Every structure is written in structure tokens, then in C-alpha cells.
Amino acid sequence: MRLTGFASGLDLNQMVSDLMKAQRMPLNKLTQQKTLLEWKRDSYRDVNKLLTEFSNLSFDMTLQRSYSQKAVTTSNSQKVSATAPPTATNGTYTISNISPATNAYNFSEGAISGSQKVDLTKSIWEQRGNFDSSAARVTSGSMWKTENVEQGEIELSGQSIKLDKGAIHGSSFPEKLFISEPNGEEIVTREFVVTFDPNEELTGNKVFINRDTGEVKFNSEVDFAEGSKINSFSYNSYYSEFKITTYNQNGESVVGDFRIEPTDSLNSIITKINNSDVGVTAFYDEGTDKIMFTRKETGDFNPTVLDEETGEYVGGKEMELEGLFLTDVLKLNEANEEGGEKATFTLNGMPTERNSNSFNVNGITFNLHEATTDPVTITVNNDTDKTFDTIKNYVDKYNELIEKLNGMISEPVYRDYKPLSDDERETLSEKQQEQWEERARSGLLRNDSIISSALNQMRTAFYSTINTSGDIKQLAQLGITTSTNYREKGKLQINEAKLREAIANDPNAVMELFTKAKGEDGSQGIARSLRETVQGTIRNIEARAGNSARTNQQFTIGREMINLDQRISSFEQRMQRVEERYWRQFTAMEKAIQQSNSQSTQLMSYFYQ
Template sequence: MRISGFASGMDIDTIVKDLMKAERMPMNKLTQQKQLLEWKRDDYRELNKLLTDFRNLSFDMTLQRTYSQKQVTTSNTKVSAVASSTAGNGSYTISNVQLATASSKSSSGIITDRASFDSDKSIWEQRDLFNNWTTNTSSTYAGGELESKTGFIQLDGLVDVNKMPNTITGQRMVDGSLTSFTYNLGEDVTLDEKSGRLVFKEPLEAGSTIQGFTYENYQSTLSITTYDETGRELKGEFTLTGSKTMNQLMSEISSSPIGVTAFYDDYSGELKMTRKDAGALVGVDGKSFAISDGFFKDYLKLDDTEQTGQSATLDINGISTTRKSNTFSINGVTITLKEDMPETATITVNNDSEKTFGAIKNYIEKYNELITKISEKTSQAVYRDFKPLTDEERESLSEKQIEQWEEKAKSGLLKNDSILTSGLGKMRSNFYEPLAGASGVFNQLAQIGITTSVNYRDGGKLNINEEKLRQAIEKDPSSVMELFTATGSDNSSQGLARRLRESVGATIQQIEARAGNTSRNNQQFTIGRELLNVDKRISTFEMRLQQKESRYWRQFTAMEKAINISNNQSMQLMSQFYNNG
């Protein structure tokens, strides 16, 4: 119990709080130190993200495809074309086009009563609508001892209750002993036709045995085989379960790898399959489809008749040829035929210098953004009088005042940072150094219109003479590409993008060693270890503060008790003097 000023009349609570404020001053310095470390860590990581993005962009700039973009034009909308970066420049004339057609197969007639059949309901439950759908398989349930408590027996295939034996016999485990039983189908055991299960009304205990029996079932496995351009088989297996609908079966076929679109037409009562790829995609027997016997042929009426697809015929640069598909490639140019075309279309392939220009311009702009951000962070003013705010200080300020204060408190945390300034210097020197051993006409960026700003306040930003850069790309695109992508044994013989990728990567590693990343724990980087040390000191100091506060209260409590005793003694003396008179 804490006694607060009952005897002395002093405001002990306020006195202790004021005393603890003085005691907490070192603690405030520790929390401020922790906050500064966290802000510094976050600043490092923010810059590291920018560096990582630029390193990834530098990798893209080392790839040939960045500088070898192709521009394709066609004189007729009935033909389209796309060129890869390896396609050669040139032109192609396409004429006398007859498109490839896709193979298809349809039911030879109405498969069932259109008015009664529902394609969204179980096919099996509507089997009476398929004339003469009969069993074609005899199966045997082997029987034997049940391993665990169960309430059903799983049968194979599609099973009709009328094709089952009338009784199921076996021995049932009751209180540790076997008792023979004979169950009547429909009374003691029922058939769930959707799942193919014989369900017992009372589950059988482990150890019970079922005697084997023979039953008749219907075909449930269906197969379709198609062929690719090389004649290789593409086989799909489909299972007709008791709950599967016609629409579900069609969807399963269409999403399988056999390359077929299948649908059931409720209006005509027919099923149709069409190859997704056009062309004469046939097997050794000259057919595009191989359909399994049974349900597909007997009841869905998919016989061997089909509309075989045809290859595309056309003239390329005056030479008649055929293609199995409407899409094909010539020397890295992918051509797509869209319509029959007796007239002529011209396809022209040229270098797309504008895309190369755009890629280089974007790269330089991202570099300028990066060095500007780093320069700003390493040259910010330091406001030593603005320390991180304590909780009590925050309570007395508005949100706007807090924001303005912290803006100054965060300023200059990375001023003249050695990692960042060193990394910035390496990036700048990479731009200035010519490419040793260049095989083209250009060996430095100034020759293609990329120069350093003459204004020292720009911090080494690059300027682009867009007209000169475009002229260089048109004049010698290979030499421009070499400036950025060249491989070499040392820094001077490497292209600019490769140099920057390596130097930026080294800076990233140094920053991660100091400030870590989201995947590292505090023990794995310098600032993290400093934070752990500060947290430990804060925890220790907090315990000391609690002990001091308790000591203050003990002292004031003792004082209150002493004053109370003194007051009591004074009252007793006064009373005695008064009574003695």
C-alpha cells in the first residue's frame, strides 16, 4: 500500500512523477537512439529497393532482344505477322490463300428424346431415354474381411439395382464372435446408383466378412484419341460416373489436353466435337479422331464419319506451298492467315529503332532518378536540435507540428554515407570510361548523344541528345548495342549495362550487410545488432527505474508513517497537559 500525503499534506504522486522525469532522461536518450537507428535502416532499405530495380533494368539492357526489336507491317488485314528479335529484315509476299480448316465430328442423328433429356442432370439417371442401353460387363466383388467399421461396399462401374443379386450374405462380428447374416437388397442394404455404393442400414464392425458375389455393370470408361502435327497420339480418358451430367462430360473433354472443343446442342439433340487447331491433323489411318466403342458410339452416335480438316494452301514469294495450320513461321517471322485471300499481301520486316531508342532513354532516365535520390540523401542538412519526439512531447503537439518536427529529425541520417557515396562514384565512372576493344564505330556514350550535365548542381545527371541518339541507332545499331552489352574480362571491356549491374550489385550487398532486408533477422546485419543492444539497455534501464520508483515510494511512505506517529504523540501530550490543568 502506498500512503500519499495523508499525514504530511504533501502531493506525493506529483513529487514522485517529477523525480522520475529526471531519472528517465537517460531512458529518453535511449529511445531516441533506437528511433534514429530505425529511421536510418528504413532509409537504407528505401534506396536499396531503387538500386535493386535499377540492377534488374540493367540486366534487361544486357539482352540482345532490347536492341533488336522488329517492326512488321502488312499491306492486307487478312494476314498478320509478328517478328522475333532474330528475324532478318526483308519482305514476303503472300497470295492465293485458302485457309486451313479444322476437323470435326458430329452425332449421326438425334441421340435421345430432346424434350425429355436434361443436359444438366445425371446421364445415368436418365438412362431409360437411351434405347437399348444394356450392361456389357460382369464384375465380381471379391468379399473378405472388413478392415474397419464401414457402412458401405464400393462397387465398380455404373450399377443398376435390377442387375444386382437379391441378397448379400456374410458373417457379422457381434460381441467378439461371428454371426451369419443374409441381407435383402432394398431392405437391409440399398444401392446408391450415383456413387455405386451398397449401403448397409447398420454399419458392420471390423472383423465382419462379406461373401463375394457377381453383378453386372455398364461401361464407365470412355476414351478419345487425337493427333498433333507430327501424328503423335493425344489420348484422353474420361469416366462416366453416376452423377456426371452431359454438360460436365463436354466440359471435361474440352479442357483435356487432346485439343478438342465439345458441346451438346439441346436444340438439335446432337453432340459435336471440333479440333481447336486447324489443319490436317490426322493419324496413320487418315482420321483426326479415334473414339472408343461403347457409350460414345452406340448411344452418343459418334461413328467413324468425320469432316477431316484441310491444310492451308498459299503462295509465298510466288512459290506454292501448304501449311498444316493457319499460323506458321518463316525465318523468325510468325504469320497468321485470317481469311481466304486470292489477292496479294506484302509483309515487311525492319528494325524498330524507335523501341531501341525508348529502351535506352528509359534506362538513362531511371539512372538520373536513382543518382538524384542518392545525392539528396547524402547531402541533406543535419538538424541536431531536432531529436525524435517522446510520447509526452507528442501529446502536446498537433499532427502537423509532429510531421514538421520529424521531417527535420529524419534529415541528414545518411549524410556523406561512405557506402552510398562510393557506390555513386563507381556508377558515374562507369559512364565516363570508354569501351575498350569496341568493334563498332562507337566506343563511348558521348558519341551517341548521351553526355554529363555541365551544371555541377545536377550531381552528374546525364543529358540525351535525342536526334543524335536516333541517328546513331539508325547508322549502326550493332555498335550501339555493343556499348551496353559487350562482355569482357575486365571492367573497361564490358558494356555499360554490365558494368552498372555489377557495381550496383556490390552496393546492394554492402547496404544489406549494414541495414539488412525483410528476410534477415536483426542479428544478421549491423544496424540490427545495434538495435538489439539498445533494446537490451532499455530493458535493463526500465527495471532500474521501477526499482527507483519503488524506493521513492518506500521512503515517502516511511516519512508519512513517521509524521503520523509524531502527530499522534503530540496529540497525546496536549491531551495530558490539558487534563492536568
């Protein structure tokens, strides 16, 4: 803000501002040109979004699955259902004498808990006495085994610490623990007598070892110097293991070896089984206090076979169980296994069987649900309704596309409505700004050559003759023709009855009319031609208006915007020099007026002397 005009009495700030408004008029035109280019670029990119969507739909229309949908009907869907992919063979199938496949299952012969119920979340070792089985305890014939644990040095960071493993075999544990403790520059060794009795008072150099958890606890009055460590030693720890063997579709054994750590609970063991490759689902039923094993797959994968040496039948169980934990502690007996039967049924008069209740014949997937002796009829035919809907949807999308494109190239141009400057926006309400901008944006793509050419090529594609394998060669034979209303500018209309008839009578020819690849005669399916035209138009628009991945240097409008930016920058620099010149001129005028006023005052003073 300059404080001027004291000598002349003129508002020089306003005068300079008004003069600069006149000077800036060419700059405003350049800014408007840039805004129009940005709008035009955005309009082109909106067109490309529409074309890309239609191109993707056209690609789907070149796929066989769009025309070869199958309709499956069943006379009793509660007993048998079926699904058919486009490649399935049409036909009628009769299924009777159905006995569905079953899952093999086994459960505990009795309750697994003793007088106190087993806690699923606590470790099995800690509550080994709660199971109704002597095998869970550490006795002769127990499920537990021992292994050597090489315990490394343990740093004493507090009064209570833990060993690597619990479930300690007492007689294998050393009678004393030796502590290496820093004492100045020396390391001294302190001895502590081990006790397993939780009720014994920890006096002097005694240390308590919890045989279940491996917790180590010293007398609370004992202090250790920083850096003290329990020296390494070894002991035996209890663990257990079991094995589950199942069989896959090929009759090959799938063996699951499981290990029970001292910290494992019944829940964690069930999770191990369920997550393993043996294909068994295990769960605990609180009401009966029993464990249930169920094969995840139905069928009989381990049939009974005759042992030629013994003359006895062996095998036949879907879940073979090994280990006292399963057979004694959980009371699972292989002999009690039930289920594991194949599905048996009669298909078109032929008795057959499957391991699964879901099976495939001629590409059709059948699903058996309930047993029945009554025949169930399944019919597979071409789904003309889905094919009809697919073609109708394509035509509708084409009509929507050309309606929008025709609207863009025929929009009126309002030449009196230019993009608003910031100063002009301040004089209008928000609603007025929206209305003004709507008219200023109108007609940006009027009579655009790229879009007009694309519309002409798409119309030509719909009128072309395609050499199909049937009698249908043109779209008009499907009942799809151009609207007689010229105002609709090439929109298509459908004779639905004629289209349905064509799909029913010659579905392959209908499909080829849209999907046929380009042959020696140069003709190709309508969907392929349209996609080719649309993709070419997308490339032409990107060359002119770019896309989000291109820089301004890589497309025509972008380069024009760069040129305008340079001109705007150059013009703004010149405006700065013009404004500075105006201020120099007015400043000089002020000085001259001030000097003249001073001289006039001096002369007047002489007359009054």
C-alpha cells in the same frame, strides 16, 4: 501512490517527481540516441530499396532483348499477321494464294432422339429407349456388353441400399438373397425372394431389385438386427465401349478407348472425350438434336495412302470412329467427315503448305486468317522506338535515383530538434508532432560516405569509354550528356534526335555500349558497371544497417543499438535506486519533523499547567 507530507506539509510526491526528472535527463538522451539510430537504419534500408530496383533494371539493360525488339508491319492484317522475337531476321516476306488450314469435323446424320428427347443429364442406360437406335436397347446387335460383377457383403444400415453396379442382366441375378443376421451368439440365415417388378407388393420375404440403378428395397415391415449383412454373390452388368483414333503432327495414331458405365450420362461422356488426348471437341446441339465432333488442331495428319495389296486408297480420315455407340446411337459416319485440310499458300514466290495456320519462318511467327489470292507483304525491321524508349527509361530512372540520393546526403540538420519523448508528445498537437519529427529526421544521411562514393562511381561509369565493335564508344555519342546546370548534380539529359539516329545507324554498337561483358582491357558495358557499383553499395549498406533477414548482432547500427539498450537498462536500474534513496531521505525527514512537533507540543503543555 504514497500518502506523505502530513508532518512537513510538503508535496513530497511532486518533489520526488521533479528531482527524478533532473536525474532522468541522461536517460532521455540515451533514448533519443536509440531513436536516431533506428531512423538512420530505416533510412539506409530505404536507400537499398531504391538501389535494388535500379539494380534489377540494370540487369534488364544487360539483356539483348532490351535492344533487339522487332517492328512487324503487314499490308493486310485481316488476312495475315505476324510477330517477331528479338532474334528474328529482318526482311520482307510476300504471301499470296492463301487457303487457310481447316479443322476436321463430323456430325450426326440425323436426330439422335426417338419419340422422347434424350436428357443430357440422365444416365444413358436409364433412357436407352429414348434413342432413335435399336443398338441402344438390349437386343441382338446391341451396343451393350455384359461383365461379371463380384458383389461383396453389404451391411444393412437401412431399408434401402445399392449394389456396386446397376444395369443388371436379369437372368444372371440369383433368385434369392441370403441375409446373415446375428441372433445372440449365433448367426442365422434369412432368405429373400428377388423380384424385378416395381409394381409387385413387397410382402413377407420378398426383396425388390431395381435393374437400372441396382437399388435394393425390402418390405418396410422387415427388421434386421444390428450387424446384419447380405451375403456375397455375383451377377452380370451391362456396359459399353467405343474408340476414337486421331493422328498427331508426326502422323502417329492417338487412340482413345472409352468405356460407358451404367451411370454415365451423355454429358459425362462428352466431357470424357473433351478431356482425353485424342484432340477432339464434342458437343450436343439441342436445336438439331445432333452430336458434333471437331478436331482441335487444323490440318491433315492422316493422308490417304494406297494399299498395295488391294490397290485401293485407305485412311485419310482425321477421326476414325469405332463402336455402335458412335456409329449407330450417335449416328456419326466416318464418310461424312469434312475439313481437315492443310493451309496452302505461296511464300516469296514458292508454293508451300502447313498443317497449322500459325507457322514459323526465320524466327517470325506468321498467322493466316482469311483466304485470298492477293499478295500480302510483311516487313520485319528493328524497332528503334522500343530501343529508344528502353534507353530513355533507364536514363530517367537513373536521374530519379541520383536526385533522391543527392537529396538525402544534402538534407539540412536541425540540431535543436531531437526525437520527442512521450511527455513532450502530450504537449503537442498531432500536426505539430509531424512537423517536429520531419525536422528531427532531416539530415540523418547528410554527407554519408557510402552514398557519396556510390554517386561518384556511377558518374564515372557513364563517362567511361567502352570498346564496342562499332564507332560508338561513349555515351555522349548517343546524345546523352551531363546537364550543364550544376544544381542538378550530375543528372543526364538526352538529345532525342541524336539517340534515334545512333540506334538506327549502329544498333549493335548501342547495345554493346550497355551490355558488353568485361574484357581483357577491363572495360565493360555501362549497365554492367552500374549494376556492379549498385550491388557493392547494397552490400556496404547492409553491413552498416542490415536488412529484414539480419539480427542486430549482424550489422553495425544493430550492435550500437544493443549497446544502448544495455546502457538504458543499467541506467533505469540506477534510477530506481536513486528514487528509493530519495524516499528514504524524505521519510526520515517526516519522522524527524513529526518527533519535533510532538516534543514541542509536550513542552507547550507544561506552560499551561
